Amino acid sequence: MGIVDLINNIKNEYTLKTRKSQQLYNELINYTPYGVHSNWRIWDPYPLFMSRAKGSHIWDVDGNEYVDFCMAFGALATGHAHPVLIDEITSFIGNGTVYGFETEYSVKLSKVLTDRFSMDMVRFSNTGGEATELAVRLARAYTSRKYILKFEGHYHGSRDTLLVGLKPIPAKAGHPKEPRSAPASWGLPEDIYRTVLVAQWNDEESVERVFSKYGDEIAGVILEPIAMNMGFIPPKKGFLDFLRKITNEYGSVLIFDEVKTSGKFYGGAEEYFGVKPDIKVVSKAIGGGFPFSAVLGKRDIMELIGPNRVAHGGTFNSNPLSVYATYVTLTKILTRDSMAKAAVLSEEIAKAASDILKDNKVPAYVSYAGLSGGVYLTRKDVELRNWRDFVNYVNLDAMYVYLTSMVTKGVIPQCMAPDEQWTVSVQHTKDDVDKLIEGLKHVVSLLKQVGVGEVFKIEEAF
Numbered sequence: 001m002g003i004v005d006l007i008n009n010i011k012n013e014y015t016l017k018t019r020k021s022q023q024l025y026n027e028l029i030n031y032t033p034y035g036v037h038s039n040w041r042i043w044d045p046y047p048l049f050m051s052r053a054k055g056s057h058i059w060d061v062d063g064n065e066y067v068d069f070c071m072a073f074g075a076l077a078t079g080h081a082h083p084v085l086i087d088e089i090t091s092f093i094g095n096g097t098v099y100g101f102e103t104e105y106s107v108k109l110s111k112v113l114t115d116r117f118s119m120d121m122v123r124f125s126n127t128g129g130e131a132t133e134l135a136v137r138l139a140r141a142y143t144s145r146k147y148i149l150k151f152e153g154h155y156h157g158s159r160d161t162l163l164v165g166l167k168p169i170p171a172k173a174g175h176p177k178e179p180r181s182a183p184a185s186w187g188l189p190e191d192i193y194r195t196v197l198v199a200q201w202n203d204e205e206s207v208e209r210v211f212s213k214y215g216d217e218i219a220g221v222i223l224e225p226i227a228m229n230m231g232f233i234p235p236k237k238g239f240l241d242f243l244r245k246i247t248n249e250y251g252s253v254l255i256f257d258e259v260k261t262s263g264k265f266y267g268g269a270e271e272y273f274g275v276k277p278d279i280k281v282v283s284k285a286i287g288g289g290f291p292f293s294a295v296l297g298k299r300d301i302m303e304l305i306g307p308n309r310v311a312h313g314g315t316f317n318s319n320p321l322s323v324y325a326t327y328v329t330l331t332k333i334l335t336r337d338s339m340a341k342a343a344v345l346s347e348e349i350a351k352a353a354s355d356i357l358k359d360n361k362v363p364a365y366v367s368y369a370g371l372s373g374g375v376y377l378t379r380k381d382v383e384l385r386n387w388r389d390f391v392n393y394v395n396l397d398a399m400y401v402y403l404t405s406m407v408t409k410g411v412i413p414q415c416m417a418p419d420e421q422w423t424v425s426v427q428h429t430k431d432d433v434d435k436l437i438e439g440l441k442h443v444v445s446l447l448k449q450v451g452v453g454e455v456f457k458i459e460e461a462f
């Protein structure tokens, strides 16, 4: 049996277990492109349709139960339906859902956020994409400059502003040291995507090249402090310090997109890496599953927001439900202690997975920090440092086998995309971790049957 037969067998198994998902998908594609409301949810032959979730588990419409380590693409470090949050929100919702006015909790949450993430001021929105867009607008207003520098493979939301250099195929992406400003969507005007310059993650020379050409015109540099949309690729030692230094030198604003990291470490990336940006964007897990995002920044930057100044508005901004849910999540659920315990489980997954893959000579890159990490099956044993490494070395067939086969065994080991990761919530248990590890052992035995480990040996011989 080769890998294609293995993939077909797994697809069959998946289809047999998930008939109702298939039916719903077949109906939905008549109304909705690809049968999903976010492109990130597309899966072959179709994605699962879910019906309910509790704690670390989720159930699909066919009644199959899964241990869930995707946790809504990292939006749930609380786990599903956390009892404290459900209790609080249930009594709160009777007061109404949206007012168009601020509340007492706007004040309380502003204090919690500015304190926890060490910034002077804050503005609330609902999604990560809205907030990164505001961050970039602020950087441009503050510097009166045009260009934003981002990193290839980093994702900052599905907005025109930053849909550039996202997952380009290398043939169209330019030289690795000087990536092109490749648009990541149809429908983007050239005038917009040309305002976003792209550098290679973890490559100081690449950043220096862009600064030496455009330095005085670069309003800001935006980045995911750990790249979590091209696998799980931390900055190499000293790289964030280097970015802090070069942005200071050129007077550009340094923006940390902490949509993911803000819920993976208690104090976010600044606490973990010890580097202070000028603006931070926080979202996802801090909202406990409710749509909430915020831009935090230094006072002189944030005070640019206002009528006839930097625009920022939104009907659902600071809606009482999201604000209260975020307040409860941060003060009662994602405590330093509970997050430290979840991080221990995350480390256990990474260590056990690494050992199993190494012992069986299945090439892979395993990486983790805080509540997250990922297993990336590769063509040979390499450390992934940037997007080019990801496209060159990750074995997408093996990743498909890993993710889909685990699902048929009742575990969603990380989100259903080869470049995603796991989130260990404060409700996951050692039992859940053991199930993931058992599933991985099974996948390794399948991959060995089709010779994935053998390919590794042959490549090494050459």
Ligand SMILES: Cc1ncc(COP(=O)(O)O)c(C=O)c1O
Pocket (backbone or CB within 6 Å): 073, 126, 127, 128, 129, 130, 132, 155, 156, 157, 158, 224, 228, 229, 257, 258, 259, 260, 283
């Ligand atoms: C780092 C990062 N920034 C921004 C976003 C966009 O957030 P949203 O989907 O809430 O707009 C995401 C979403 O995955 C993300 O991972």
